Amino acid sequence: xxxxxxxxxxxxxxxxxxxxxxxxxxxxxxxxxxxxxxxxxxxxxxxxxxxxxxxxxxxxxxxxxxxxxxxxxxxxxxxxxxxxxxxxxxxxxxxxxxxxxxxxxxxxxxxxxxxxxxxxxxxxxxxxxxxxxxxxxxxxxxxxxxxxxxxxxxxxxxxxxxxxxxxxxxxxxxxxxxxxxxxxxxxxxxxxxx
Amino acid sequence: xxxxxxxxxxxxxxxxxxxxxxxxxxxxxxxxxxxxxxxxxxxxxxxxxxxxxxxxxxxxxxxxxxxxxxxxxxxxxxxxxxxxxxxxxxxxxxxxxxxxxxxxxxxxxxxxxxxxxxxxxxxxxxxxxxxxxxxxxxxxxxxxxxxxxxxxxxxxxxxxxxxxxxxxxxxxxxxxxxxxxxxxxxxxxxxxxx
Numbered sequence: 001x002x003x004x005x006x007x008x009x010x011x012x013x014x015x016x017x018x019x020x021x022x023x024x025x026x027x028x029x030x031x032x033x034x035x036x037x038x039x040x041x042x043x044x045x046x047x048x049x050x051x052x053x054x055x056x057x058x059x060x061x062x063x064x065x066x067x068x069x070x071x072x073x074x075x076x077x078x079x080x081x082x083x084x085x086x087x088x089x090x091x092x093x094x095x096x097x098x099x100x101x102x103x104x105x106x107x108x109x110x111x112x113x114x115x116x117x118x119x120x121x122x123x124x125x126x127x128x129x130x131x132x133x134x135x136x137x138x139x140x141x142x143x144x145x146x147x148x149x150x151x152x153x154x155x156x157x158x159x160x161x162x163x164x165x166x167x168x169x170x171x172x173x174x175x176x177x178x179x180x181x182x183x184x185x186x187x188x189x190x191x192x193x194x
Numbered sequence: 195x196x197x198x199x200x201x202x203x204x205x206x207x208x209x210x211x212x213x214x215x216x217x218x219x220x221x222x223x224x225x226x227x228x229x230x231x232x233x234x235x236x237x238x239x240x241x242x243x244x245x246x247x248x249x250x251x252x253x254x255x256x257x258x259x260x261x262x263x264x265x266x267x268x269x270x271x272x273x274x275x276x277x278x279x280x281x282x283x284x285x286x287x288x289x290x291x292x293x294x295x296x297x298x299x300x301x302x303x304x305x306x307x308x309x310x311x312x313x314x315x316x317x318x319x320x321x322x323x324x325x326x327x328x329x330x331x332x333x334x335x336x337x338x339x340x341x342x343x344x345x346x347x348x349x350x351x352x353x354x355x356x357x358x359x360x361x362x363x364x365x366x367x368x369x370x371x372x373x374x375x376x377x378x379x380x381x382x383x384x385x386x387x388x
Contacts, residue, residue, distance in 0.1 A: 020305065021305040021306070022219075022305070022306065023217070023219055023302050023303075025216075025217055025219065025220050026219050026302075098305055099304070099305075103301055104301040104302065104304070106301075106360060106364050107297055107298040107300075107301045107302065107359070107360075107363075108217050108220075108298065108301065108302050110293070110298070110360075110363040110364045111214065111215040111216070111292055111293075111363070112215070112216065117364075120364060121364060121365060124360065124364055124365060125365060128361075128365075151369075151373075152373055152376060152377070155357050155361065155370075155373045155374075155377065156353075156354070156357065156377045156380075158357050158360065159350075159353035159354050159355075159356055159357030159358075159377065160350070160353050161353075162353055162356035162357055162360065163349050163350065163352050163353030163356055164353075165301070166300060166301075166304075166318065166352065166356065167322075167349065169301075169304040169305070170300050170304040170311075170314065170315060170318055171315060171318060171319060171322075175345075176349075179345075179346055179349045179350075180349075182346060183346070183349065183350045183353065186350075186384065190380065
């Protein structure tokens with residue numbers, strides 16, 4: 001990696017942490033400059049506008065999401081073990097400082113048309129597709145019922161994750177992860193062949 | 195209502211719509227003045243600070259939430275009919291312009307300590323308590339199993355609502371309400387005495 005690329009990565013890592021705390025919209029070139037200990041003009045050299053900064057932060061976060069949540073689940077065996085691995089990887093991801101940026105950014109920007117919202121739509125759609133796709137490996141392996149609906153499973157699984165995000169982050173409810181796991185077991189149980 | 199109180203209510207209604215679109219943090223005294231067609235100094239006379247404005251908007255929205263979502267569900271018969279009424283009232287509430295402000299504000303402010311976050315914690319805790327409490331009427335009426343866990347039910351029901359909020363608002367998924375209703379039927383079915 002060139003020196004310029006390294007600096008950019010380091011800035012994006014700081015920006016991603018900042019955005020998880022104050023929101024993507026709450027992050028300004030000014031607050032980021034202070035956090036990253038850089039001049040505003042230095043930051044403008046990397047990101048021409050607030051929108052371009054927001055998009056770069058989301059792309060950076062998505063690359064990390066793929067590396068930390070999606071990719072490792074593919075080393076679990078197809079079917080139920082992989083479905084479980086993906087769920088658990090997401091719980092760990094959301095447990096990090098500030099929680100999942102996509103959850104926060106999605107409710108924040110769902111009514112603000114533009115390229116940032118368009119990007120979030122893609123991320124969320126891809127995420128639901130991944131949940132459904134991994135579930136389908138469980139149908140193919142004979143772990144789940146043939147008539148189970150993978151998109152419905154993804155919708156409900158994402159709901160459990162969102163409820164956990166709310167209960168753990170906003171309410172600091174120490175029972176939240178247990179509740180999420182119980183809900184997930186119920187969901188799996190309904191899909192399983194008995 | 196006095197003229198001053200009427201003006202204040204009208205401003206809060208405009209502010210509540212604005213906050214649902216741009217976020218509670220994205221709403222400034224300046225943008226609100228433009229939307230409400232008032233001077234900034236006129237607004238400062240009603241709300242001394244941005245924080246006091248945010249709190250007033252949340253209190254105003256909560257009063258509407260009680261009137262539109264909670265109160266009408268109490269006219270449904272105790273037990274399953276009331277649980278259904280509460281769920282359906284929430285779906286209608288979230289279907290209005292900009293969606294449920296509490297969902298958006300909660301992810302936006304979950305990492306920003308202060309009185310606004312404290313208020314959101316109260317609202318969310320009260321909401322989960324209400325969901326659990328209404329579920330309990332169904333246990334008392336003999337509609338739901340005695341060993342069902344009302345807090346777990348509330349956690350999962352809220353998850354369905356959050357997933358619907360995400361799918362309908364961000365993804366504009368026309369199937370979202372159907373999916374939410376199917377998920378809710380599964381949840382009820384698990385609680386029912388068979």
